Amino acid sequence: MVVLEASLATCVGRSISVRHSPISYLSREIVNSRVWLFIKEIFMSKTENKTLKSESTESTNESPNSVKDLSELGFDENLDGILKSLKEPSGLILVTGLSGSGRTTTLYSMLQELRNDSRKIFTIEEPIHKRIDGINQTELEGGDGLHYSAAIENALKQDTDVIFIGEIRNLETAEMAIKASLSGHLVISSLQTKSAPDTIARLLNMGVSETNLSQALTCVINQKLLNRICDRCREVDKKVTPAHLAKFGFKKEHLKNINAYIGEGCDACDQTGVGGHIAIHEFIKISEPMRNAIRNSWPLEDINRVAVENGMRTLRQSGLDRLAQGIVSIYEVL
Secondary structure: OHHHHHHHHHHOOOOOOOOOOOEEEEEEEEOOEEEEEEEEEOOOOOOOOOOOOOOOOOOOOOOHHHOOOHHHOOOHHHHHHHHHHHOOOOEEEEEEOOOOOOHHHHHHHHHHHHHHOOOOEEEEEOOOOOOOOOOEEEEOOOOOOOOHHHHHHHHHHOOOOEEEEOOOOOHHHHHHHHHHHHOOOEEEEEEOOOOHHHHHHHHHHHOOOHHHHHHHEEEEEEEEEEEEEOOOOEEEOOOOOHHHHHHOOOOHHHHOOOOOEEEOOOHHHOOOOEEEEEEEEEEEEOOHHHHHHHHOOOOHHHHHHHHHHOOOOOHHHHHHHHHHOOOOOHHHOO
């Protein structure tokens, strides 16, 4: 294989020692035979993926079982909508939230779900946070000339079903993600935004085509992490009265069934009262009214109104659900 690679590299005028930028070559004179040969190559984290007549992917040592199942992430009534979106052959799925919101966990769970569905997946990450068997994962490194746009262009030339783009940070990457989804690929990516409606408004403010975005976008998930009350030292928070809960919007007839809890602190949680984290979510499944709002570049407040009218529960409502379930304290949703 090394001899063949050296011969191919010589024919196309490339040193085999240069492996840090994407290439594509078309050459006639290959190993003394007159043939057309299209080579597609991109720097991979596990192996270089060369499309001749076949391709190979090395397995990693890390088990895919280290990635959480989507059903474990607390999506509740939104889980079915997310799974249906992942089964779509094409479209753009966005997972959003501020820094430290758990987006990476959700994104890798989605990749694991798609991997179980036997689709060919190509990722473009900066950096790779987890390695998953059977997925072509590409890592971008600063200063090496391999940018998102070039990597996406290469991904579009691969025989792939799903393209995962680590994060959309600028107009160029946003337009490439939309282009990929409109060309028949399922594209998954993320942005740093404070709400699901704000994600749509931000893309429009970037300058993406309203028509293309309305056609490409499948769903938007926004999330935030809250501190979960430690199960070992959870107690009723006697400082919180029904009057306090009523101010949060709980109906009077429901107050008798709701207790606010708090973690008092114990050895199991190092006296913090916290037993890990739990995510709260907003989920927008793009409906025709929302597509109309996007096509007409409506302002954020109108996008938010359409989202709520079409079933989106806000982060605050999701947090209050966790409060009523006794999972988080009232101080997490103030």
